[in-house]
Amino acid sequence: ICYAVMSGISYLVGQRYYAVPYRFGRLHQYILGCIIFYGITRFVPADRPVLYYFIATAGIIVYMVWLIKNEKTLQTLIRKIADRYGSKNTE
Numbered sequence: 001i002c003y004a005v006m007s008g009i010s011y012l013v014g015q016r017y018y019a020v021p022y023r024f025g026r027l028h029q030y031i032l033g034c035i036i037f038y039g040i041t042r043f044v045p046a047d048r049p050v051l052y053y054f055i056a057t058a059g060i061i062v063y064m065v066w067l068i069k070n071e072k073t074l075q076t077l078i079r080k081i082a083d084r085y086g087s088k089n090t091e
Contacts, residue, residue, distance in 0.1 A: 030067065037063055 014020065037059035044052045068074050 026070070029070075033063055033066065 041056045044055050
């Protein structure tokens with residue numbers, strides 16, 4: 001709770017002196033997505049660790065793909081990294 005209060009106060013003070021147009025819609029989508037994937041893994045029985053790790057890993061991969069598809073800046077960053085460090089022909 002303390003961190004939430006500090007974040008709220010920091011946001012309010014920050015908006016007063018240096019307004020940043022945060023996109024709360026997307027932020028809430030990402031947080032809700034994390035909570036949903038976490039909740040799904042909590043329903044997997046603990047006596048089946050292989051199933052648990054499979055579902056948890058699949059959830060992380062799905063979340064990362066969803067994040068990359070929604071964020072243009074991440075797509076641009078991935079393209080730049082791929083161009084710089086991608087396969088280079090030495091012919």
